[in-house]
Amino acid sequence: MLKPEILDPQGQAVQRALPRLGFEGIADVRQGKRFELDVEGPLDEAALARIHEMAETFLANTVIEDFTVKVEESK
Amino acid sequence: MLKPEILDPQGQAVQRALPRLGFEGIADVRQGKRFELDVEGPLDEAALARIHEMAETFLANTVIEDFTVKVEESK
Structure with missing residues (x-):
């Protein structure tokens, strides 16, 4: 956002x-904006940290945008 | 989405x-896409129903998009 x-x-x-x-x-x-990422393998702390980094460096423009990472079970 | x-x-x-x-x-x-709506007054069932209708008729293009409505406390 x-x-x-x-x-x-x-x-x-x-x-x-x-x-x-x-x-x-x-x-x-x-x-x-909202991105849904489908993660392969276990969603452990390391994977979450990588996704956070991905959001910060690539998906969001942190000059003007905030972001949050949320975990949801896939349907 | x-x-x-x-x-x-x-x-x-x-x-x-x-x-x-x-x-x-x-x-x-x-x-x-993601919309954050700041709601005035109580967020009762009637207000939620209105917001659902708003999303369906105006915010989402239901021909190609699904949507979900979630309630969050404002910060």
């Missing part, structure tokens, strides 16, 4: 459009 | 780039 101090024109456009479309009560909208 | 049967060239490009960058063991990457 874009850092809170970075302007998010896409999110603002969505937020302004909502009342026109009949959706009230949304104070703020931020739009961001 | 794009539905599993829909081609995701962005995700594929990321997946192919990872080994070159020294990150092995990622079987698949899918890229999608």
Whole structure:
């Protein structure tokens, strides 16, 4: 997600459009990206550390974006 | 997220780039969108139903995308 101090024109456009479309009560909208990584092998601490590094160096632009890594069971 | 049967060239490009960058063991990457909505007032069942409808009719393109709605405490 874009850092809170970075302007998010896409999110603002969505937020302004909502009342026109009949959706009230949304104070703020931020739009961001989401990556689903399918990991081979065990998801141990080392693998998680690598994924964190991958997110930090490659998937996110940490000058303007924050990121979080979450583990989910695959369906 | 794009539905599993829909081609995701962005995700594929990321997946192919990872080994070159020294990150092995990622079987698949899918890229999608994420919206953070800041909700005014109580997040009761009616509000959640409205947000679900908003996602379905406006935020996601349900022809090619799946979506999930998750509730998180604001920081």
